[in-house]
Amino acid sequence: xxxxxxxxxxxxxxxxxxxxxxxxxxxxxxxxxxxxxxxxxxxxxxxxxxxxxxxxxxxxxxxxxxxxxxxxxxxxxxxxxxxxxxxxxxxxxxxxxxxxxxxxxxxxxxxxxxxxxxxxxxxxxxxxxxxxxxxxxxxxxxxxxxxxxxxxxxxxxxxxxxxxxxxxxxxxxxxxxxxxxxxxxxxxxxxxxxxxxxxxxxxxxxxxxx
Amino acid sequence: xxxxxxxxxxxxxxxxxxxxxxxxxxxxxxxxxxxxxxxxxxxxxxxxxxxxxxxxxxxxxxxxxxxxxxxxxxxxxxxxxxxxxxxxxxxxxxxxxxxxxxxxxxxxxxxxxxxxxxxxxxxxxxxxxxxxxxxxxxxxxxxxxxxxxxxxxxxxxxxxxxxxxxxxxxxxxxxxxxxxxxxxxxxxxxxxxxxxxxxxxxxxxxxxxxxxxxxxxxxxxxxxxxxxxxxxxxxxxxxxxxxxxxxxxxxxxxxxxxxxxxxxxxxxxxxxxxxxxxxxxxxxxxxxxxxxxxxxxxxxxxxxxxxxxxxxxxxxxxxxxxxxxxxxxxxxxxxxxxxxxxxxxxxxxxxxxxxxxxxxxxxxxxxxxxxxxxxxxxxxxxxxxxxxxxxxxxxxxxxxxxxxxxxxxxxxxxxxxxxxxxxxxxxxxxxxxxxxxxxxxxxxxxxxxxxxxxxxxxxxxxxxxx
Numbered sequence: 088x089x090x091x092x093x094x095x096x097x098x099x100x101x102x103x104x105x106x107x108x109x110x111x112x113x114x115x116x117x118x119x120x121x122x123x124x125x126x127x128x129x130x131x132x133x134x135x136x137x138x139x140x141x142x143x144x145x146x147x148x149x150x151x152x153x154x155x156x157x158x159x160x161x162x163x164x165x166x167x168x169x170x171x172x173x174x175x176x177x178x179x180x181x182x183x184x185x186x187x188x189x190x191x192x193x194x195x196x197x198x199x200x201x202x203x204x205x206x207x208x209x210x211x212x213x214x215x216x217x218x219x220x221x222x223x224x225x226x227x228x229x230x231x232x233x234x235x236x237x238x239x240x241x242x243x244x245x246x247x248x249x250x251x252x253x254x255x256x257x258x259x260x261x262x263x264x265x266x267x268x269x270x271x272x273x274x275x276x277x278x279x280x281x282x283x284x285x286x287x288x289x290x291x292x293x294x295x296x297x
Numbered sequence: 298x299x300x301x302x303x304x305x306x307x308x309x310x311x312x313x314x315x316x317x318x319x320x321x322x323x324x325x326x327x328x329x330x331x332x333x334x335x336x337x338x339x340x341x342x343x344x345x346x347x348x349x350x351x352x353x354x355x356x357x358x359x360x361x362x363x364x365x366x367x368x369x370x371x372x373x374x375x376x377x378x379x380x381x382x383x384x385x386x387x388x389x390x391x392x393x394x395x396x397x398x399x400x401x402x403x404x405x406x407x408x409x410x411x412x413x414x415x416x417x418x419x420x421x422x423x424x425x426x427x428x429x430x431x432x433x434x435x436x437x438x439x440x441x442x443x444x445x446x447x448x449x450x451x452x453x454x455x456x457x458x459x460x461x462x463x464x465x466x467x468x469x470x471x472x473x474x475x476x477x478x479x480x481x482x483x484x485x486x487x488x489x490x491x492x493x494x495x496x497x498x499x500x501x502x503x504x505x506x507x508x509x510x511x512x513x514x515x516x517x518x519x520x521x522x523x524x525x526x527x528x529x530x531x532x533x534x535x536x537x538x539x540x541x542x543x544x545x546x547x548x549x550x551x552x553x554x555x556x557x558x559x560x561x562x563x564x565x566x567x568x569x570x571x572x573x574x575x576x577x578x579x580x581x582x583x584x585x586x587x588x589x590x591x592x593x594x595x596x597x598x599x600x601x602x603x604x605x606x607x608x609x610x611x612x613x614x615x616x617x618x619x620x621x622x623x624x625x626x627x628x629x630x631x632x633x634x635x636x637x638x639x640x641x642x643x644x645x646x647x648x649x650x651x652x653x654x655x656x657x658x659x660x661x662x663x664x665x666x667x668x669x670x671x672x673x674x675x676x677x678x679x680x681x682x683x684x685x686x687x688x689x690x691x692x693x694x695x696x697x698x699x700x701x702x703x704x705x706x707x708x709x710x711x712x713x714x715x716x717x718x719x720x721x722x723x724x725x726x727x728x729x730x731x732x733x734x735x736x737x738x739x740x741x742x743x744x745x746x747x748x749x750x751x752x753x754x755x756x757x758x759x760x761x762x763x
Contacts, residue, residue: 120589130565159600172320179318208360
């Protein structure tokens, strides 16, 4: 389970900015989680409507298509802040101190380049769907009940832009760590045992009754 | 330089970045972007002023992927399954399951260890997260096994091994991911996982019973429970069985007639039941919020790899690397079965160092078409095929084999994650202790995989009915 990773905080401007952005990211993450819950309720309602009342929910698939980007992409920066995105840390986990911060700086920089290009690419994808003069500003719509698709497409460059902001902040943090050898506002690599202990603690916390 | 050369350089570059620790999703997306730019630019003869044109076309091609590929109903199954798992923790099912398993199967030789296998398998079914399942059962089951006179290394091995059953028994997120990448029927793959998953659990149980019968004082049966005790222990554990049952019923209607709905709907009903149970057992907003955030985080991690890899796949299409690799594989002067076994062994090695989801997503776009080609193509009939099964059935069989292989790697040295987790949770156990304790199950898994390869009908029987 992906619990909160250790991110050190202090009173510096960098750490304050980190916490501020994390608040926004957490909201996006919660929106994404609520969307999963909404998807579940929608499916239960759809099954009930079809089998019990004999009236299927109109546009069930259309709504899923609109909700999916919220679930799949809105929380991208939230996961990055906590060091959640999957990686192979067998080599990088062996590095310590400045060497580690330099390696992290380089890989974060490359991810930032990718995200900037993808903000451009996904914005263009949204641009082809959005039209000020069209009904609902939309050039395309879902197949069953004709919902406009552009809001779902717009969400992608917005989430990627927040991610790019997070990456800039992490670059700053790694740069600072290279100079001072003191890392704040970035997830620390933990060994497997530490992760395991944290997970067990979190899971046991969910076991109030025996 | 040909497009295939570019494909090979870029893929090698991507693997280097992944090994160096770049996050898999972005390493794949970067490889896709770089590869697309390179191919488009090469078509213009690398003229200096055409670079920006190539960059723009590549970026806009890649930019369609995240939204275009993610907005699909089939993929909505993944977050639903993840939600079930996190809600299940907050419903406190683990102890209830262990208690029920102990009362129902404790009387067999090695009863407490067998109960641990079934309780863990049951919980794995709803959680789908092997590592966390092992962590929580390490706390519950190991002390009880030790009290009953089990060797602590073996007790730890039981927990580490049983945690791996998660990925086959429905609902399994990893099988859904496989189905999406290879464009096969999600429902049939989920069904296909059921029998091998339960089969693996029974193999584990048989090994424990065998050891208990041959080694004196190994692990005594736990007796003294009345039928009343047994039935009273059931209600706490029933929702888990209900979730598995409802998902299977939604995919394959055993009463005849049409299926009741889609797998997503089955998953949603399961999640709803677990949600109600969690509410009933005292879950309130803070715990619910935590479950939602965890679901969101794990979902976005998986989806990021999916769209990242799909950008890479789009580039692979231009480079025709899968086609060249398939031609090479089919031209080898070796028996196709031997080639398949070599591919599975390569996964075993790779899985020792890499997360299962990342490993499958990165390699399948190239390896899967080659395996299909070995069998005689995607649309081959069973009669004309190499392995004696049709194209879609071969896809299901191979999927179950690689997923079982990936799980096998969770208990193999040097970085078998489940073993580290159990050792991390218990202060009195070293990782070496757990690796030693898990050895019988390691051998059992090797045997299970050999049986699944030799007798594909174990995998294909249930999906062939649907």
